[in-house]
Amino acid sequence: MTLNSEISAAVGRLYDTYPFPPEPLLDEPPPGYNWRWNWVAAYNFCTGRKPESEAVRILDAGCGTGVGTEYLVHLNPEARVTGIDLSEGALAVARERCQKSGADRVEFHHLSLYEVDGLEGEFDLINCVGVLHHLPDPIAGIRALASKLAPGGLMHVFVYAELGRREIYLMQQALARLLGDRRGDFKEGVRLGRKLFAALPENNRIVQEDRRRWALENHRDANFADMYLHPQEVDYNIETLFELIDASELRFLGFSNPAYWQIDRLIGKDAELMERAAQLSERELYRTIELLDPELTHYEFFLGRAPLARWDWQDEEVLKGATAELNPCLQGWPSRSLFDYNYQIVELSEEEFAFLQECQGGKRTVGEILEKVEIDLDGVRSLQQRQLVVLSPKTP
Structure with missing residues:
Protein backbone atom coordinates (compact mmCIF):
# COMPACT_ATOMS: atom_id res chain seq x y z
CA MET A 1 0.00 0.00 0.00
CA THR A 2 1.38 3.43 -0.96
CA LEU A 3 1.62 6.33 1.49
CA ASN A 4 -1.24 8.14 -0.26
CA SER A 5 -3.52 5.10 -0.08
CA GLU A 6 -2.59 4.56 3.58
CA ILE A 7 -3.57 8.14 4.39
CA SER A 8 -6.80 7.87 2.41
CA ALA A 9 -7.66 4.66 4.26
CA ALA A 10 -7.03 6.37 7.61
CA VAL A 11 -9.25 9.29 6.61
CA GLY A 12 -11.95 6.82 5.61
CA ARG A 13 -11.71 5.09 9.00
CA LEU A 14 -12.09 8.42 10.79
CA TYR A 15 -15.31 9.23 8.98
CA ASP A 16 -16.62 5.68 9.27
CA THR A 17 -16.12 6.00 13.03
CA TYR A 18 -17.46 9.56 13.24
CA PRO A 19 -19.58 10.41 10.17
CA PHE A 20 -19.21 14.13 9.50
CA PRO A 21 -20.86 16.59 9.71
CA PRO A 22 -23.01 15.15 12.53
CA GLU A 23 -26.04 17.35 11.81
CA PRO A 24 -29.50 15.92 12.65
CA LEU A 25 -31.64 14.38 9.92
CA LEU A 26 -34.90 16.20 9.16
CA ASP A 27 -38.21 15.16 7.62
CA GLU A 28 -38.35 18.45 5.68
CA PRO A 29 -35.99 20.68 3.70
CA PRO A 30 -33.18 22.17 5.82
CA PRO A 31 -33.77 25.69 7.18
CA GLY A 32 -32.29 28.83 5.66
CA TYR A 33 -29.80 28.84 2.84
CA ASN A 34 -26.15 29.13 1.92
CA TRP A 35 -25.98 31.37 -1.15
CA ARG A 36 -22.73 29.71 -2.25
CA TRP A 37 -24.78 26.55 -2.88
CA ASN A 38 -27.48 28.32 -4.88
CA TRP A 39 -26.52 28.24 -8.56
CA VAL A 40 -28.30 31.51 -9.44
CA ALA A 41 -26.93 33.44 -6.44
CA ALA A 42 -23.39 32.07 -6.87
CA TYR A 43 -23.33 32.73 -10.62
CA ASN A 44 -24.65 36.25 -10.04
CA PHE A 45 -21.94 36.87 -7.41
CA CYS A 46 -19.20 35.69 -9.79
CA THR A 47 -20.39 37.25 -13.06
CA GLY A 48 -22.89 39.98 -12.22
CA ARG A 49 -25.78 38.34 -14.07
CA LYS A 50 -28.23 35.46 -13.94
CA PRO A 51 -27.07 32.20 -15.59
CA GLU A 52 -28.71 31.28 -18.88
CA SER A 53 -29.99 27.98 -17.48
CA GLU A 54 -30.92 26.57 -14.09
CA ALA A 55 -31.11 23.00 -15.38
CA VAL A 56 -27.52 22.26 -14.43
CA ARG A 57 -25.41 19.40 -13.12
CA ILE A 58 -23.86 19.85 -9.68
CA LEU A 59 -21.14 17.77 -8.04
CA ASP A 60 -20.68 17.74 -4.27
CA ALA A 61 -17.10 16.50 -4.07
CA GLY A 62 -16.46 15.00 -0.64
CA CYS A 63 -20.08 15.23 0.45
CA GLY A 64 -19.66 13.53 3.83
CA THR A 65 -23.04 13.00 5.51
CA GLY A 66 -24.79 15.06 2.86
CA VAL A 67 -25.45 18.30 4.75
CA GLY A 68 -24.29 20.43 1.81
CA THR A 69 -25.70 17.96 -0.72
CA GLU A 70 -29.16 18.29 0.75
CA TYR A 71 -29.01 22.07 0.45
CA LEU A 72 -27.72 21.82 -3.12
CA VAL A 73 -30.77 19.76 -4.09
CA HIS A 74 -33.37 21.91 -2.35
CA LEU A 75 -31.82 25.26 -3.35
CA ASN A 76 -31.57 24.27 -7.02
CA PRO A 77 -34.92 22.74 -8.02
CA GLU A 78 -33.94 22.19 -11.67
CA ALA A 79 -30.50 20.72 -11.00
CA ARG A 80 -29.26 17.15 -10.99
CA VAL A 81 -26.88 16.60 -8.08
CA THR A 82 -24.16 14.01 -7.56
CA GLY A 83 -22.36 13.39 -4.28
CA ILE A 84 -19.11 11.47 -3.83
CA ASP A 85 -17.16 10.50 -0.72
CA LEU A 86 -14.57 7.93 0.34
CA SER A 87 -16.44 6.96 3.53
CA GLU A 88 -19.21 4.40 3.16
CA GLY A 89 -20.40 5.26 6.68
CA ALA A 90 -20.81 8.93 5.81
CA LEU A 91 -22.52 8.08 2.51
CA ALA A 92 -25.06 5.90 4.29
CA VAL A 93 -26.05 8.89 6.41
CA ALA A 94 -26.12 11.14 3.33
CA ARG A 95 -28.51 8.80 1.53
CA GLU A 96 -30.82 8.62 4.54
CA ARG A 97 -30.67 12.39 5.04
CA CYS A 98 -31.70 13.18 1.48
CA GLN A 99 -34.38 10.50 1.44
CA LYS A 100 -35.99 11.83 4.62
CA SER A 101 -36.09 15.47 3.46
CA GLY A 102 -37.30 14.69 -0.06
CA ALA A 103 -34.05 15.60 -1.82
CA ASP A 104 -34.69 13.06 -4.58
CA ARG A 105 -32.68 14.55 -7.48
CA VAL A 106 -29.38 13.18 -6.20
CA GLU A 107 -27.17 10.16 -6.68
CA PHE A 108 -24.23 9.07 -4.54
CA HIS A 109 -21.01 7.26 -5.41
CA HIS A 110 -18.32 5.77 -3.19
CA LEU A 111 -15.34 7.54 -4.78
CA SER A 112 -12.37 9.65 -3.74
CA LEU A 113 -11.66 12.95 -5.47
CA TYR A 114 -8.84 11.27 -7.35
CA GLU A 115 -11.40 8.93 -8.96
CA VAL A 116 -13.80 11.62 -10.13
CA ASP A 117 -13.00 10.89 -13.78
CA GLY A 118 -15.11 7.76 -13.33
CA LEU A 119 -18.23 9.95 -13.34
CA GLU A 120 -19.98 10.55 -16.63
CA GLY A 121 -19.85 13.98 -18.25
CA GLU A 122 -19.03 17.41 -16.84
CA PHE A 123 -20.55 19.58 -14.11
CA ASP A 124 -21.67 23.20 -14.15
CA LEU A 125 -21.07 23.69 -10.42
CA ILE A 126 -18.56 21.73 -8.34
CA ASN A 127 -18.80 22.17 -4.59
CA CYS A 128 -15.73 21.09 -2.62
CA VAL A 129 -15.96 22.11 1.03
CA GLY A 130 -13.46 20.95 3.63
CA VAL A 131 -11.93 18.20 1.50
CA LEU A 132 -8.84 19.27 -0.45
CA HIS A 133 -6.90 20.09 2.73
CA HIS A 134 -7.42 16.50 3.90
CA LEU A 135 -5.94 14.92 0.78
CA PRO A 136 -2.37 13.58 0.74
CA ASP A 137 -2.02 15.30 -2.68
CA PRO A 138 -4.34 18.34 -2.86
CA ILE A 139 -2.91 19.47 -6.20
CA ALA A 140 -3.83 16.15 -7.81
CA GLY A 141 -7.25 16.49 -6.23
CA ILE A 142 -8.01 19.97 -7.54
CA ARG A 143 -6.71 19.03 -10.99
CA ALA A 144 -9.00 16.01 -11.04
CA LEU A 145 -11.98 18.20 -10.16
CA ALA A 146 -11.01 20.87 -12.68
CA SER A 147 -11.04 18.26 -15.44
CA LYS A 148 -14.76 17.70 -14.73
CA LEU A 149 -15.78 21.37 -14.77
CA ALA A 150 -17.85 22.33 -17.80
CA PRO A 151 -17.11 25.43 -19.92
CA GLY A 152 -18.64 28.42 -18.16
CA GLY A 153 -18.81 26.44 -14.93
CA LEU A 154 -17.99 27.40 -11.34
CA MET A 155 -16.06 25.61 -8.61
CA HIS A 156 -16.69 26.57 -4.98
CA VAL A 157 -13.79 25.65 -2.68
CA PHE A 158 -13.23 25.80 1.08
CA VAL A 159 -9.80 25.05 2.60
CA TYR A 160 -8.16 25.78 5.93
CA ALA A 161 -6.04 28.86 6.68
CA GLU A 162 -3.00 28.36 8.89
CA LEU A 163 -2.90 31.64 10.82
CA GLY A 164 -6.33 31.33 12.42
CA ARG A 165 -5.84 27.64 13.24
CA ARG A 166 -2.52 27.86 15.05
CA GLU A 167 -3.86 26.59 18.39
CA ILE A 168 -5.66 23.72 16.65
CA TYR A 169 -2.40 22.66 15.02
CA LEU A 170 -0.57 22.79 18.36
CA MET A 171 -3.19 20.59 20.04
CA GLN A 172 -3.15 18.15 17.12
CA GLN A 173 0.60 17.72 17.46
CA ALA A 174 0.58 17.37 21.24
CA LEU A 175 -2.31 14.90 21.28
CA ALA A 176 -0.72 12.77 18.56
CA ARG A 177 2.38 12.40 20.69
CA LEU A 178 0.41 11.43 23.78
CA LEU A 179 -1.58 8.83 21.81
CA GLY A 180 1.60 7.18 20.54
CA ASP A 181 0.89 3.93 18.71
CA ARG A 182 -2.88 4.37 19.27
CA ARG A 183 -3.14 7.36 16.96
CA GLY A 184 -5.48 5.46 14.65
CA ASP A 185 -7.91 4.71 17.48
CA PHE A 186 -10.18 7.73 17.11
CA LYS A 187 -12.47 6.94 20.03
CA GLU A 188 -9.45 6.67 22.32
CA GLY A 189 -8.23 9.93 20.82
CA VAL A 190 -11.46 11.72 21.71
CA ARG A 191 -11.34 10.32 25.25
CA LEU A 192 -7.73 11.34 25.79
CA GLY A 193 -8.24 14.71 24.10
CA ARG A 194 -11.13 15.56 26.41
CA LYS A 195 -8.94 14.69 29.41
CA LEU A 196 -6.13 16.84 28.05
CA PHE A 197 -8.34 19.90 27.72
CA ALA A 198 -9.70 19.32 31.23
CA ALA A 199 -6.19 19.06 32.68
CA LEU A 200 -4.70 22.18 31.07
CA PRO A 201 -4.69 25.42 33.09
CA GLU A 202 -7.62 27.80 32.62
CA ASN A 203 -5.34 30.50 31.20
CA ASN A 204 -3.74 28.16 28.65
CA ARG A 205 -3.96 29.75 25.20
CA ILE A 206 -5.12 26.55 23.50
CA VAL A 207 -7.92 26.16 26.04
CA GLN A 208 -8.92 29.79 25.76
CA GLU A 209 -9.07 29.72 21.95
CA ASP A 210 -11.06 26.48 21.96
CA ARG A 211 -13.61 28.00 24.31
CA ARG A 212 -13.76 31.29 22.42
CA ARG A 213 -14.16 29.82 18.94
CA TRP A 214 -14.89 26.08 18.90
CA ALA A 215 -16.45 24.86 22.16
CA LEU A 216 -20.05 25.10 20.94
CA GLU A 217 -19.50 22.73 18.04
CA ASN A 218 -16.86 20.56 19.72
CA HIS A 219 -19.21 19.25 22.38
CA ARG A 220 -20.03 16.66 19.70
CA ASP A 221 -17.41 13.93 19.42
CA ALA A 222 -17.49 13.94 15.60
CA ASN A 223 -16.55 17.62 15.52
CA PHE A 224 -13.84 17.13 18.13
CA ALA A 225 -12.34 14.23 16.18
CA ASP A 226 -12.48 16.08 12.87
CA MET A 227 -10.69 19.08 14.37
CA TYR A 228 -8.05 17.51 16.63
CA LEU A 229 -7.53 13.93 15.41
CA HIS A 230 -7.59 14.13 11.64
CA PRO A 231 -4.83 11.93 10.15
CA GLN A 232 -4.21 14.34 7.26
CA GLU A 233 -4.42 18.13 7.15
CA VAL A 234 -2.81 20.89 5.11
CA ASP A 235 -3.28 24.47 6.30
CA TYR A 236 -2.72 27.20 3.71
CA ASN A 237 -1.54 30.78 3.56
CA ILE A 238 -2.12 33.11 0.61
CA GLU A 239 1.12 32.08 -1.07
CA THR A 240 0.49 28.32 -0.86
CA LEU A 241 -3.21 28.82 -1.59
CA PHE A 242 -2.49 30.40 -4.94
CA GLU A 243 -0.04 27.63 -5.76
CA LEU A 244 -3.02 25.30 -5.37
CA ILE A 245 -5.27 27.58 -7.42
CA ASP A 246 -2.72 28.02 -10.19
CA ALA A 247 -2.31 24.25 -10.42
CA SER A 248 -6.01 23.93 -11.28
CA GLU A 249 -5.50 26.09 -14.41
CA LEU A 250 -8.88 27.67 -13.66
CA ARG A 251 -9.60 31.37 -13.27
CA PHE A 252 -9.72 32.78 -9.75
CA LEU A 253 -13.05 34.63 -9.49
CA GLY A 254 -12.70 35.95 -5.96
CA PHE A 255 -13.21 35.18 -2.31
CA SER A 256 -16.82 34.74 -1.20
CA ASN A 257 -16.20 37.00 1.83
CA PRO A 258 -14.89 40.11 0.02
CA ALA A 259 -15.37 42.40 3.03
CA TYR A 260 -12.49 40.66 4.87
CA TRP A 261 -10.15 41.39 1.95
CA GLN A 262 -10.58 45.19 2.05
CA ILE A 263 -7.38 46.77 3.36
CA ASP A 264 -9.10 50.04 4.23
CA ARG A 265 -10.90 48.39 7.16
CA LEU A 266 -7.48 47.87 8.76
CA ILE A 267 -5.39 50.90 7.79
CA GLY A 268 -7.88 53.20 6.07
CA LYS A 269 -7.31 56.03 8.55
CA ASP A 270 -3.68 56.47 7.39
CA ALA A 271 -3.29 57.93 3.89
CA GLU A 272 0.40 57.02 3.54
CA LEU A 273 -0.18 53.39 4.44
CA MET A 274 -3.10 53.20 2.02
CA GLU A 275 -0.94 54.66 -0.73
CA ARG A 276 1.77 52.08 -0.10
CA ALA A 277 -0.80 49.29 -0.04
CA ALA A 278 -2.09 50.48 -3.42
CA GLN A 279 1.32 49.65 -4.92
CA LEU A 280 1.08 45.98 -3.94
CA SER A 281 0.03 43.26 -6.34
CA GLU A 282 -3.32 41.63 -5.64
CA ARG A 283 -1.72 38.60 -4.00
CA GLU A 284 0.72 40.70 -1.97
CA LEU A 285 -2.23 42.73 -0.74
CA TYR A 286 -4.13 39.59 0.26
CA ARG A 287 -1.08 38.32 2.14
CA THR A 288 -0.68 41.65 3.94
CA ILE A 289 -4.32 41.60 5.03
CA GLU A 290 -4.14 38.11 6.50
CA LEU A 291 -0.89 38.95 8.31
CA LEU A 292 -2.48 42.03 9.87
CA ASP A 293 -5.70 40.21 10.79
CA PRO A 294 -4.68 36.60 11.53
CA GLU A 295 -8.13 35.48 12.73
CA LEU A 296 -8.97 33.87 9.37
CA THR A 297 -9.54 30.12 9.79
CA HIS A 298 -10.39 29.22 6.20
CA TYR A 299 -10.49 30.46 2.62
CA GLU A 300 -13.72 30.22 0.67
CA PHE A 301 -13.59 31.18 -2.98
CA PHE A 302 -14.78 30.55 -6.52
CA LEU A 303 -12.87 29.34 -9.56
CA GLY A 304 -14.26 29.29 -13.08
CA ARG A 305 -13.69 27.93 -16.55
CA ALA A 306 -13.98 30.18 -19.59
CA PRO A 307 -16.11 31.54 -21.11
CA LEU A 308 -17.12 33.66 -18.12
CA ALA A 309 -17.68 37.38 -18.68
CA ARG A 310 -18.10 39.89 -15.85
CA TRP A 311 -21.03 42.29 -16.27
CA ASP A 312 -20.74 45.80 -14.79
CA TRP A 313 -24.02 47.17 -16.25
CA GLN A 314 -22.53 50.57 -17.10
CA ASP A 315 -24.19 50.69 -20.53
Missing part, protein backbone atom coordinates in the same frame (compact mmCIF):
# COMPACT_ATOMS: atom_id res chain seq x y z
CA GLU A 316 -27.53 52.43 -19.90
CA GLU A 317 -29.43 50.82 -22.77
CA VAL A 318 -28.19 47.34 -21.87
CA LEU A 319 -29.22 47.90 -18.25
CA LYS A 320 -32.68 49.19 -19.21
CA GLY A 321 -33.24 46.16 -21.43
CA ALA A 322 -32.27 43.65 -18.73
CA THR A 323 -34.89 41.61 -16.91
CA ALA A 324 -34.78 42.08 -13.14
CA GLU A 325 -35.75 39.65 -10.39
CA LEU A 326 -35.14 39.20 -6.69
CA ASN A 327 -32.04 37.39 -5.50
CA PRO A 328 -33.30 33.91 -4.49
CA CYS A 329 -31.38 34.13 -1.20
CA LEU A 330 -33.19 36.85 0.73
CA GLN A 331 -34.91 36.36 4.07
CA GLY A 332 -37.67 38.52 5.49
CA TRP A 333 -39.10 39.67 2.16
CA PRO A 334 -41.38 41.56 1.69
CA SER A 335 -40.12 44.14 4.16
CA ARG A 336 -37.98 47.25 4.03
CA SER A 337 -35.78 45.60 6.67
CA LEU A 338 -34.52 42.17 5.64
CA PHE A 339 -31.54 39.83 5.53
CA ASP A 340 -29.56 39.86 2.30
CA TYR A 341 -27.91 36.89 0.55
CA ASN A 342 -25.16 36.87 3.19
CA TYR A 343 -27.49 37.16 6.22
CA GLN A 344 -26.63 40.83 6.72
CA ILE A 345 -29.43 43.24 7.67
CA VAL A 346 -30.41 45.62 4.86
CA GLU A 347 -32.57 48.72 5.29
CA LEU A 348 -34.27 49.61 2.02
CA SER A 349 -35.42 53.06 1.01
CA GLU A 350 -39.01 53.48 -0.16
CA GLU A 351 -37.78 53.65 -3.76
CA GLU A 352 -35.62 50.54 -3.42
CA PHE A 353 -38.47 48.62 -1.82
CA ALA A 354 -40.84 49.67 -4.59
CA PHE A 355 -38.32 48.54 -7.23
CA LEU A 356 -37.90 45.14 -5.61
CA GLN A 357 -41.67 44.71 -5.44
CA GLU A 358 -41.84 45.19 -9.21
CA CYS A 359 -39.09 42.57 -9.65
CA GLN A 360 -41.24 39.77 -8.24
CA GLY A 361 -41.88 37.18 -10.89
CA GLY A 362 -38.85 38.22 -12.93
CA LYS A 363 -40.90 39.26 -15.98
CA ARG A 364 -40.28 43.01 -16.26
CA THR A 365 -37.27 44.82 -17.66
CA VAL A 366 -35.48 47.53 -15.72
CA GLY A 367 -36.82 50.09 -18.19
CA GLU A 368 -40.41 48.97 -17.63
CA ILE A 369 -39.99 49.13 -13.86
CA LEU A 370 -38.47 52.62 -14.04
CA GLU A 371 -41.68 53.85 -15.64
CA LYS A 372 -43.46 53.01 -12.37
CA VAL A 373 -40.80 53.59 -9.71
CA GLU A 374 -38.88 56.77 -8.90
CA ILE A 375 -35.35 55.39 -8.84
CA ASP A 376 -32.46 56.15 -11.18
CA LEU A 377 -30.08 53.78 -12.93
CA ASP A 378 -27.40 54.28 -10.28
CA GLY A 379 -29.93 53.11 -7.73
CA VAL A 380 -30.56 49.98 -9.80
CA ARG A 381 -26.83 49.39 -10.08
CA SER A 382 -26.55 49.70 -6.30
CA LEU A 383 -29.22 47.03 -5.83
CA GLN A 384 -27.38 44.77 -8.26
CA GLN A 385 -23.98 45.35 -6.67
CA ARG A 386 -25.44 44.52 -3.25
CA GLN A 387 -26.76 41.25 -4.69
CA LEU A 388 -30.38 42.19 -3.96
CA VAL A 389 -31.50 41.87 -7.57
CA VAL A 390 -30.37 39.54 -10.34
CA LEU A 391 -30.28 40.84 -13.90
CA SER A 392 -30.60 38.94 -17.17
CA PRO A 393 -29.36 40.74 -20.29
CA LYS A 394 -31.72 40.93 -23.25
CA THR A 395 -31.22 38.05 -25.64
CA PRO A 396 -29.87 39.32 -29.02
